[in-house]
Amino acid sequence: xxxxxxxxxxxxxxxxxxxxxxxxxxxxxxxxxxxxxxxxxxxxxxxxxxxxxxxxxxxxxxxxxxxxxxxxxxxxxxxxxxxxxxxxxxxxxxxxxxxxxxxxxxxxxxxxxxxxxxxxxxxxxxxxxxxxxxxxxxxxxxxxxxxxxxxxxxxxxxxxxxxxxxxxxxxxxxxxxxxxxxxxxxxxxxxxxxxxxxxxxxxxxxxxxxxxxxxxxxxxxxxxxxxxxxxxxxxxxxxxxxxxxxxxxxxxxxxxxxxxxxxxxxxxx
Ligand code: SAM
Numbered sequence: 001x002x003x004x005x006x007x008x009x010x011x012x013x014x015x016x017x018x019x020x021x022x023x024x025x026x027x028x029x030x031x032x033x034x035x036x037x038x039x040x041x042x043x044x045x046x047x048x049x050x051x052x053x054x055x056x057x058x059x060x061x062x063x064x065x066x067x068x069x070x071x072x073x074x075x076x077x078x079x080x081x082x083x084x085x086x087x088x089x090x091x092x093x094x095x096x097x098x099x100x101x102x103x104x105x106x107x108x109x110x111x112x113x114x115x116x117x118x119x120x121x122x123x124x125x126x127x128x129x130x131x132x133x134x135x136x137x138x139x140x141x142x143x144x145x146x147x148x149x150x151x152x153x154x155x156x157x158x159x160x161x162x163x164x165x166x167x168x169x170x171x172x173x174x175x176x177x178x179x180x181x182x183x184x185x186x187x188x189x190x191x192x193x194x195x196x197x198x199x200x201x202x203x204x205x206x207x208x209x210x211x212x213x214x215x216x217x218x219x220x221x222x223x224x225x226x227x228x229x230x231x232x233x234x235x236x237x238x239x240x241x242x243x244x245x246x247x248x249x250x251x252x253x254x255x256x257x258x259x260x261x262x263x264x265x266x267x268x269x
Pocket of ligand 1: 018019022056057060078079080081082104105106107110129130131132157158159160163164
């Protein structure tokens with residue numbers, strides 16, 4: 001397979017990546033055969049997997065609108081993914097064009113495509129950075145000059161923390177970012193869970209481990225809630241993806257009790 005123009009040199013086209021598998025699930029076009037195959041295997045195991053991805057994107061959009069309403073004027077989106085419908089800068093800048101958005105992702109395809117679509121937007125940028133190295137990540141964020149650490153930041157960690165193993169200490173990585181942002185900042189998290197559909201979670205976890213070097217770590221609700229240590233959870237707390245402040249019937253992608261993801265938003269007091 002020839003290397004497409006959007007794939008930077010050095011990207012292994014034989015190895016599935018979570019960013020491109022997720023893009024494939026959402027019907028995007030920045031993925032390779034190996035990613036589509038992995039996503040397809042996931043769908044065979046759990047046919048409603050694309051709905052979970054859509055439900056997660058819908059949570060992201062609602063959380064961004066909620067934070068803009070709460071006064072947030074700058075976003076740091078960590079594990080931002082390959083741009084697709086309803087990107088953070090589109091949702092936020094539609095409400096207030098002055099809002100600044102910095103995307104950070106470990107995946108070179110995600111970063112390259114983000115940079116391409118942000119060309120000409122001086123209030124949004126993308127950096128390649130690893131959440132497992134928060135000090136390095138925060139250093140890169142500071143270098144951009146886009147985020148003012150004296151003002152509240154809307155930190156987004158949407159569908160990324162389940163890609164960190166327990167050894168990667170996800171709660172500690174969240175805490176490092178919490179300590180860097182001022183009071184009045186917000187944190188939005190969504191995370192795949194083993195709470196409601198443990199068998200499906202176990203099958204998908206095993207499939208991901210086989211298909212990609214990066215595993216998916218479905219966690220119980222208590223572990224996800226614990227990631228909000230030092231943040232005051234806003235209503236309704238950590239809940240199933242569609243149950244977090246739904247705005248319309250269209251937000252109910254999954255029936256109650258059937259979501260594979262939990263979500264919440266907290267405010268640093
Ligand atoms: N946040 C977007 C959303 O919810 O639609 C994209 C989520 S996508 C499932 C997860 C993203 O996290 C991928 O783009 C992946 O490359 C990125 N990621 C995984 N591990 C990461 C890490 N250690 N640091 C930064 N990004 C990471």
